[in-house]
Amino acid sequence: MSIPETHSIALKINGSPYHLNLLPWVSLLDTLREELHLTGTKKGCDHGQCGACTVLIDGKRVLSCLTLSVMKDGAEITTIEGIAGEEELHPLQKAFIEHDAFQCGYCTPGQICSAVGMLQEGKANTREEVQELMSGNLCRCGASKGIIDAIMQVKQEGRQHE
Amino acid sequence: MNNFSFTKASDIHQAVTAINEDAGNKIVAGGTNINDLLKYFVTHAKKLVDINPIFENHEIIRLDNGGITIGALMTNAETAYHPIIEERYPLLSKAILAGASAQIRNMATNGGNLLQRTRCYYFYDTTTPCNKREPGSGCSAIGGYNRIHAILGQSENCIAVFPSDMCVALAALDAVVHITGPQGERELPFAAFHRLPENTPDIDNNLQHGEIITGIELPQEGFQNYYSYLKIRDRSSYAFALVSVAAGFDIRENTIKQARIALGGLAHKPWRVTEAEDFLKDKEPTPENFAAAADIILQGAKGYEHNTFKIDLAKKAIIRNCAMALHPESQRPGAKPSL
Numbered sequence: 001m002s003i004p005e006t007h008s009i010a011l012k013i014n015g016s017p018y019h020l021n022l023l024p025w026v027s028l029l030d031t032l033r034e035e036l037h038l039t040g041t042k043k044g045c046d047h048g049q050c051g052a053c054t055v056l057i058d059g060k061r062v063l064s065c066l067t068l069s070v071m072k073d074g075a076e077i078t079t080i081e082g083i084a085g086e087e088e089l090h091p092l093q094k095a096f097i098e099h100d101a102f103q104c105g106y107c108t109p110g111q112i113c114s115a116v117g118m119l120q121e122g123k124a125n126t127r128e129e130v131q132e133l134m135s136g137n138l139c140r141c142g143a144s145k146g147i148i149d150a151i152m153q154v155k156q157e158g159r160q161h162e
Numbered sequence: 163m164n165n166f167s168f169t170k171a172s173d174i175h176q177a178v179t180a181i182n183e184d185a186g187n188k189i190v191a192g193g194t195n196i197n198d199l200l201k202y203f204v205t206h207a208k209k210l211v212d213i214n215p216i217f218e219n220h221e222i223i224r225l226d227n228g229g230i231t232i233g234a235l236m237t238n239a240e241t242a243y244h245p246i247i248e249e250r251y252p253l254l255s256k257a258i259l260a261g262a263s264a265q266i267r268n269m270a271t272n273g274g275n276l277l278q279r280t281r282c283y284y285f286y287d288t289t290t291p292c293n294k295r296e297p298g299s300g301c302s303a304i305g306g307y308n309r310i311h312a313i314l315g316q317s318e319n320c321i322a323v324f325p326s327d328m329c330v331a332l333a334a335l336d337a338v339v340h341i342t343g344p345q346g347e348r349e350l351p352f353a354a355f356h357r358l359p360e361n362t363p364d365i366d367n368n369l370q371h372g373e374i375i376t377g378i379e380l381p382q383e384g385f386q387n388y389y390s391y392l393k394i395r396d397r398s399s400y401a402f403a404l405v406s407v408a409a410g411f412d413i414r415e416n417t418i419k420q421a422r423i424a425l426g427g428l429a430h431k432p433w434r435v436t437e438a439e440d441f442l443k444d445k446e447p448t449p450e451n452f453a454a455a456a457d458i459i460l461q462g463a464k465g466y467e468h469n470t471f472k473i474d475l476a477k478k479a480i481i482r483n484c485a486m487a488l489h490p491e492s493q494r495p496g497a498k499p500s501l
Contacts, residue, residue, distance in 0.1 A: 004166065024167060046201065051265060054265055061268060063194070066197045066266075071193065118264060136262070
């Protein structure tokens with residue numbers, strides 16, 4: 001069987017432009033980790049069940065394991081490596097540290113990217129709504145309470161700044 | 163994943179042509195299900211045709227008859243949070259938001275939601291017989307672990323269930339599926355879109371190879387005053403339904419003028435029994451009447467070793483959700499039980 005041709009695509013990742021030649025079946029997750037060595041984005045289940053691979057594409061939180069890179073030509077992608085400022089952590093990163101919102105840390109990049117997307121969506125007001133809209137990110141260590149506490153704190157601080 | 167080639171279609175006719183070039187060519191839109199199936203070698207593709215660049219089918223269009231058409235290429239999240247859906251079809255909004263996760267809803271399209279495949283574990287496990295994956299090989303679920311499987315409409319060949327939440331609401335709302343194919347455009351009423359397994363469980367629905375869903379039409383009546391979606395599952399969020407119920411009522415002076423009840427998680431398609439809806443007409447919205455309607459809906463239900471509990475659970479869920487529909491404001495996030 002002949003090997004299908006590669007496709008030339010352009011991606012903007014954390015503000016930097018990349019030009020890549022990729023086979024059709026390469027996931028965005030593998031592109032980030034294997035091609036670009038941006039290993040902050042984690043491979044958990046690789047089947048859309050755990051949320052560890054969550055990144056932002058054009059501002060929306062999605063699963064990079066179920067995304068084919070060839071379908072995202074021209075897209076802007078933000079990974080965990082791109083959410084902090086030059087000198088300072090993102091408020092969610094700080095809050096995760098304050099609330100001890102991780103144990104092993106493997107789900108953390110996906111949790112934080114998902115929370116960034118959720119706060120931008122603006123659909124979660126109560127703690128119950130935050131829990132529901134963060135349910136696509138599993139934590140097997142049992143840090144979920146700290147995770148929700150951290151997100152609630154950033155939500156409340158955001159409100160104070162408005 | 164097996165090796166496949168890839169192309170983008172920029173209009174619907176280009177897409178139809180590209181799919182029809184080979185029986186192994188497949189559509190990709192959101193990719194949340196097909197990419198997963200490709201990774202497990204449950205599905206194979208010769209070529210994937212990306213239909214996202216098609217300019218149309220990304221929005222909601224108001225129709226002269228008072229209804230709307232929802233674009234097949236809108237995402238589930240865009241649809242659930244659209245002001246027209248939140249205001250006029252809140253049952254659809256709630257059902258969509260009870261399904262999958264926020265990330266998947268940001269990716270998955272409406273057309274793809276109708277075409278997603280069962281999550282029967284034997285269908286996914288390529289080392290076991292499965293008539294849906296490999297016709298004629300047998301059904302591993304009938305004598306196996308069948309906790310999540312069908313109690314209605316199943317056959318001796320397949321007891322898989324259709325996993326969508328969105329489609330349960332679309333069934334209750336009498337949606338119409340708009341389709342474009344090599345022979346032009348056609349429409350299918352929602353009840354005629356998905357199929358029962360019978361002797362061909364490998365065929366989930368009546369969309370032919372080479373046809374593409376372009377939109378989903380909803381009639382004017384959205385039951386926005388009395389509606390509820392209830393989803394019962396093994397964990398409180400991000401799990402497929404063991405039983406789900408969509409209910410919508412038109413109630414005036416404590417009398418049901420029109421009732422809609424559709425069930426998910428119980429059959430190879432969203433389950434609706436119009437006889438039960440007719441029974442409720444001109445009756446009072448009482449638990450006794452809802453229980454009688456539930457008995458009509460569940461007539462002929464048959465359980466297996468691990469899922470017989472679904473028969474009683476479904477009855478209770480119908481009664482509970484019909485009561486919840488009288489107080490839609492009590493609905494909790496994730497379509498959990500309220501009241």
